[in-house]
Amino acid sequence: MSGLGELDRPETPSSPGAWDERSRRSLTDVGGDEGGTDESGSRGAGAVASSRDRQSPTRARRPNADPVKALMHRHRDLCERAVDPLEIAAGLEAHGVTDRTAARFRHRDVFSLAEEMYARVPRDDDPAPRPTDPPAPRVRAAWLVLALLPGVLCAAAVAGLRLTDGRPRLIAAAVGALAVTLALRAALRRGPLSAATRTSGTWTCWLVGYALLGDGLLRTALAGGPDVLPDGTADGEWPLTVAPVVALALSCAPAGVCAHLFAVRARRKLTSSRGLADFSASVRPLLLGTFALYMGVLTPLLTLTGAVLDEPAAHPQALALGALLLLARLLTVHGHAHSATLVLTATAAAEGAALATLFAGRLPGCDFLAVPVEALVAVCGPAGVPTAACGLGALTLLVHASRRLTRASAHAHADAATERPG
Template identity: 65%
Template sequence: MSLGESAAGSAAAGAGKLAGPAGAPCGDEGDAGADVAPGGSSGAPGLPGAARKPAARRGAVDPVKALMHRHRELCERAVDPLEIAAGLEAHGVTDRTAARFRHRDVFSLAEEMYARVPRDGEPAHRAMPSKSPGARADWAALALLPGALCAATVVGLRGTDGQPRLAVAAVGALAVALGLRGALRRGPLSTSHRTTSATRAWTCWLIAYALLGDGLLSAGLEGGPEGPWPLATAPLLALALACAPGAWCAHLFAVRARRRLTASRGLEEFAASVQPLLLGAFGLFLCALVGLLALSAAALDEPPASAGAGALGALLLLARLLTARGFTHAPAFVLAVAGTAEAAALATVFASRLPGCSFLATPVETVAGAWGPSAVPALTCGAAALVLLIHSTRTLTRASAHATPSGEPL
């Protein structure tokens, strides 16, 4: 159906289903009133012997116009029909609802709404904001910054000892944190939605556990710690280096999903076509992360990086993808649960040394005895990542998750 046919079909919608005064509610909020005869009567008999005249209409309601009035702000700020379609879906409008407006799907309805909205003399169709190659190069380069700073910090730690080593560690941690903040403020992983301090704290705890947790847990199970325990720098380096492929995979997913949004003609069709893109981008990131974990362990002459670091990387990427699209509640909750589980594992090991409390460490001892201390973060973060992946296949495949704000570079 062309855009002109859509407008003609909407204007021809009769008053039998959607009729009443202009601006009356329509669509999901109910149908308008019935036809009314002149003088306010509704089908009242006339004078005896007089010919009965057909009831006159006050004028059929334009249902699309009424819908545009209800979503006026969405229509006026949209830069293309896709943003209107995404906004309608976010407000609960489905393809079935669009059929009540004489349109085959939400996309066709959005095209008519976009074409008919007044824009104060602007042309009906505005071009999409140009994506600056310089802006894209900026975020692509910033994504490399955390890994480069972390690598420099690791080299500095290996070349120092004593108090200078502590100074290098402190300065390096601050530099990596600032580099990570800069990488997440631009590009496909950036977000305008505010993250809570609790979410940031749990994220920092999970990263700190990847550095210190396995060694501390192993020492605790052996009766220690009696001295400084080994630090797992290879997983931390791999996670920092993985910021770049994570941003690039997120960019690939966003661009391909936007193209599918342009080509799709229904919400269900779009969701079915985007789900493989999400799983493919996520799998590509996992492959890159596994390779970085192996390279980091070989370069630093450490034991092969644990599966817990890989599960943590997957968890952090999914959480950021959801947060960048405005779905902040689920990532915050899942990160808090994963962090609490890891903290509880350490706490039960040390609490078991109290008289009569040895049973508290039984679950952790069982898991660590069977698969090693790294199994604790692997199971914890792996289960959390699986929950977020299932949630992502239901939320990141919506059209409303891919409405690009004006001026945002992809």
């Protein structure tokens, strides 16, 4: 009787949730009274039939009957273009879906939820399976040649500077700088260091230019120049620091190898992991190991170039600059170019401000502007300025990369990096 009494009440649901709950209780009560008696059998049968007629469209309108289907509709483009469940998992994570959110869809983690979404996407034809074999040796050899070109051309340009004088030296410097820039651009447009988005190399060129000229200009400014050189002569040559630039150019190939190893192994971790926290915990040591590997290769390169060119190796500032450039490129390759550009801009601005304050301190009453830089140079030498600026920028990017590059969404397309054209 209680069930029939519920069905005879007016249909005035206050909300869809209340309607669903009332319908569920009504059907349950009807099922419980099915074996009982009533005042009129025909009336009871008619009421039950009327109840079913009213409940069937209601049940079809229930919005929460299939929450996974609603999620698939919300991310329809992601599900349709994905070629495997990993891309769906990475896309869901990028939209803020976590393992805790997946539990509301009755899945243990985002990876399991992505597998169901991928399996339920209607497809006319099965997509071609992804190639599991490594890229062809011909492709790798072509990229390695491009990665070695900046170092080779930079060494040739330095040799041309050492063997020429006067106007031929200026021509050799201009041609060498142009050749190295074009070779570096070609190396960054193909292979593991290539990025899907175009980025400006203005601030990178500024940082490398400061590594070449900055220390000499800083010494000249502190000595009262630039018309007076530190040695007191007026016809001396502009002091250059060539060894760090050659070492950084030669490290382009090792940087590409490190980026390739990081992308491939992170992709394997993504395949074997069963949760976002598990994946982040396994990729973080891999990122730190990749960073340490590159720094371990750059250090002997600095020592070697310093010995061959008979110049100070300039380890602190060159290592800080190398770390900054590597982390910025890794973030750019994996879809975080904005943060990398922001830190590079701030670092270049700090170096430029250090030089500007020295010259501004010569103005009457502005001596205090040059005090911070003079104090830093007195303690650490001219190398203290680029070391502090680049070191702080590299530390910022390392902390940022440990958060961004350990997410699954950063490695959704990492396997295509070795063959992506610029």
